[in-house]
Amino acid sequence: MDPNKAAELFILNHFPNCYGSVLAGSVVRGEATETSDLDIVIFEKNLKTAYRESVIEYGWNIEVFVHNLTSYKEFFKSDCERARPSLPKMVSEGIVLKDSGILDLIKHEANELLDKGPEEWSVDTIKVKRYFITDTLDDFIGSTLRAEEIFIANTLAELVSEFVLRTNRQWIGASKWIVRSLKNYDEKFAGHFVEAFDTFYKTGDKNMIIVMVDEILQPFGGRLFQGFSLGK
Template identity: 70%
Template sequence: MNSNRLKPIEAATQFISQNFPNCQGALLAGSIVRGEATETSDLDIVVFIQDLPSCYRESLIKDGWPIEVFVHNLTSYKSFFESDSKRARPSLPKMVAEGIILKDEGILDSIQKEATQLIVNGPEVWSTDTINIKRYFITDALDDFIGSKNRVEEIFIANTLAELVSEFVLRTNRKWIGTSKWIVRALKNYNEQFSEQFVEAFDLYYKSGDKNKVINIADAVLEPYGGRLFDGFSIGK
């Protein structure tokens, strides 16, 4: 990281004092707090302002730091907690639960407890209908993957399979999901051995074109729920 910049907590604290001096609470969150920062990491800051008319998100650069600021009043965050829970990606709850307090006028304890409890509870249980729909879409992608002779198309089918299969194994085990880099992180949180096998299977395919381990992983994930699904599947009949 740029050695001329302020340390993350110093920079975040200064940002709050200069830009949100009247806020009731503020947290520094994200990769820096988790010890996973890279050269391009930004400061994720969550701010709570009691009389804020509506919540907003803003990206800016201050003192050499890229900053993502998420600004809420004392109720607007709740709808984000709810929507994040429904999509099974608890972005805001995770930031709040893990965040380092920069300023607090007595409001953050209850909000952080709320966020932590939501994460501990995990996402909603998938219904049998939802599981069958997901089985069908994985089967469809898997058939395309197996049958394809076009390397360019296969790469993007493999990407779709990675997302579908990771989502399936996590949601059927009531675990939070992720996108992009968070796919692997979510899989590691669920089962490190499975995560390694998953990465190895796709890495082998991308390097050599060998599809077998990807196919085997997909089938193994589907097997406890009846395996691949095509014949007889319908929606809206």
């Protein structure tokens, strides 16, 4: 079934009295795959506690995010504090399925948060991140066991992508959203980032990753080990 029609029927059958609902996710962005689901955000007036539920209906996996008219604000806040604005993004990009006049304001709140970007990292936070990237990079360079190298590389990719994005006041992501977040920031850099790790995974050559990480750290003082301390 067409995703919009499936979402409309789902709302009609399960949340007929809701104050508002939006369809979000990959089907809205035109990025749907064979395993994509429908992300639906629903606003109920008298709901006591926000919740999330997964169901299968109309031939679709459906992820439902149900909020009352205040609970979404706390989720907006916590999502932005961790720099992964999942709910604001869903609300912002979502196609309206039903609206009793509340969604313009909620979408405006989401857009303001997204446009503002995450909080700037402090000098101390950058130092801590530099140290852990350095520590992981050293492990990566020194490792001679292929099984260990693979997973060290995974950790390094997460740390480095987070560092690049947060030091440039950009939202971060996990899993597939690492690459998507990097592309949103700088498509050329994202391509270089993917190429460096892809080369390592295919050939075992670490050089592109090492050079890239050093170039990223250089404006902030380079690798950090000597003199670093926590909790002293």
